[in-house]
Amino acid sequence: MNGMRKKSHFHPPPYIHPPPSPPAPPKAPGYHSDSDSATDTPRGTRRVTRSQTRNREGEGRLYLLREVAMGGPQYGMGYVSIPLNTGDVREFKKEMGNLLEDPLGASERVDQFLGSNVYTWEELQAILGILFTAEERNMIRRAGMQIWDQQHQQGPVGDLKWPLQRPNWNNQNEQDRDHMQDLRTIIVQGIRESVPRGQNINKAFSEHQKKDETPTEWLERLRKNLQLYSGLDPSTPAGQALLKMQFVAKSWGDIRWKLEKLEDWQDRGMDELLREAQKVYVRREEEIHKRQARILVAVVREGQKGSPPSPEGCSATTKKTSEEPE
Incomplete structure (x- = not known):
């Protein structure tokens, strides 16, 4: 053993593999998700879609789109999902105010809350569902569609911009993202004009x-x-x-x-x-x-005038009095 070093054997720590992802729910006939449209892209440039992210993260979050540089052999810009917790939306509802009492203020605050992000049809419907009642949502949609049709008499009609059923808009398609932006605009304008203005x-x-x-x-x-x-x-x-x-x-x-x-x-x-x-x-x-x-x-001065003499002053006065001759 003298002069010989003992060999050390290093073993890697045990790694815990993440559980497999749950199987995707069956698709309805005629349904085409954003992930279907992304399968034709080259390997390494495939976009991360909202539907994929939602399956991984659960239903407790909303996802807004953000433009980022994509890696891989073919460089370019793509849109990925950034999570927005629904708790943030519920907390914002407390600050938004009442739609019927102040539609102008509510529209301004919603516009600021949404910011410059891009939201899909599903996310916007979910946000509206948290912030407003069913009756208020109908008022907002009716007012927003009316404004859109007045401003775009040559088309497209408002029903195409705010469909009642989920549209097959692709996150990576510029025209479809324009639809998302237009829908956001219609919603903000609809909130602003949702309450009829009286002549009073x-x-x-x-x-x-x-x-x-x-x-x-x-x-x-x-x-x-x-x-x-x-x-x-x-x-x-x-x-x-x-x-x-x-x-x-x-x-x-x-x-x-x-x-x-x-x-x-x-x-x-x-x-x-x-x-x-x-x-x-x-x-x-x-x-x-x-x-x-x-x-x-004035109060401080008045208090000083009426304050009782200090104990030291009282002692001195008593001593002087006792020393005076009778």
Whole structure:
């Protein structure tokens, strides 16, 4: 054993192989999945489709498409599925607001939530199913289809863009992805116009600027009321004129006084009026803080005047009194 090294034998750790994938469900007659269309692509460039990913990951997720560079002998761009947890959609529903009360705000927030991603027909239907009731979905589809047909009188018709049954759109086909993008646009526009707008000017401008409301928040609330209840577009000359009049007349008294002092304020832009109102608001907030500070100082001083003498002071006074001659 002297002078000889003992040989070491290394054994690889045991590896646990993943369980085999479950068998795919039987296909209905005439059904063609995205994976069927991808079988003709060369090896190494095959696209990963949503249906394949969903089978692997389960039904608890939605999948949005994202363009990435594909590897393999033939380089190019392809679209792969990126998971979006349905819990995120349910959490967003709390922030979206009520469709019937604020369809404009709901459409803006849904548009921001969807972002620039590409969603298939299935994913968009699933998202709508989480966010809205069946009645609301019918309202959205009806309004969105009407807007699409008005804007595309030469075709294609809205039924082709928002079919009731799952279309055979291929993720890797540019034209089919255009259909997906158009469907997203129709949905957002449908949410925006789903609630009929009444012709009620009094209801549109029945409120005043709230106590703690900034001029920007007040103007935005006025603009939404104008769209919801009057049927007027705030971006049109008539809408701008009406919006300016109500903004000035229903603002706080000091803001109204300041704006009405401006020469020809009716002819000034809405942005300029908002800036002037913001100046008054800032000065008002500064005065409030200064007044609160003065009150606090006065309270502290008053407390110091009425506070009892300190124990040391009491001792000194007692000692001095005891030393005085009778």
